[in-house]
Amino acid sequence: AQSVTQLGSHVSVSEGALVLLRCNYSSSVPPYLFWYVQYPNQGLQLLLKYTSAATLVKGINGFEAEFKKSETSFHLTKPSAHMSDAAEYFCAVSDPGTASKLTFGTGTRLQVTL
C-alpha cells in the first residue's frame, strides 16, 4: 500500500519568503508523485509531477519539487511567496502500474502574510 505524509497542516510565510511544504511517501515500488493545489471553493489543479525522469521537477507558478529516494521525500518549494499562493496543497502518490489511482496526503494550508 502507498501513502504520503504531509508534515504541517498549516504553514504561514511572509510575502517574498521561501515556501517549503513537506511531503514524505511510502511505496513498495518506484512511485509517481504529485503536488496539487486547491484554491478556495475550487477543484484541485496539478502543480507538478514526478514520473521517474528528472528528480528536480518544475511546475507552474514558480513551484518546484525534488524527488529524494534516500529520504523518501518530495518537498515542494518556491523561492518567493506571493499572496496569490495562499491555498491548500496536496501531495499524492501512485503506483506506475495504476498511475491514475492517486492516494492523497491530508493537505497543507499555506497562508501568505504581508
Add this chain to the structure above:
Amino acid sequence: DTAVSQTPKYLVTQMGNDKSIKCEQNLGHDTMYWYKQDSKKFLKIMFSYNNKELIINETVPNRFSPKSPDKAHLNLHINSLELGDSAVYFCASSGRGGTGELFFGEGSRLTVL
C-alpha cells in the same frame, strides 16, 4: 468552456433522502473518477470508470451507486443519505497514458441535515 463540470454545486437535503450528482467532461478523456473530500480536507477515491467500465471500487457503502452512460459522463447516486455523507464530492477525469494527471471539477458540496 469548463473542462469538468459538476451539478449541482451545492446540495442540502434531509437524512434518508436520495440524491444524485452529475458530472460531464469535454476533454475527450477515457477515465473518470469520484473523490470524496471530508470536513478535514482529506481526499479519498470512491470510484473510477474507464470507457464506461468500472475499474476502481473502493470500500464505499452500497448506498452509493455510480453510473456512466458514456465516457464523457459519470453520475453518482446516493440512497438513504446519512449525516456522515456530508462532504464535498469531486469528479475528475484523466486521459490515456496514465501518468496520473487528473482534471478536477469544482466540487459538489453535499450537506445532510
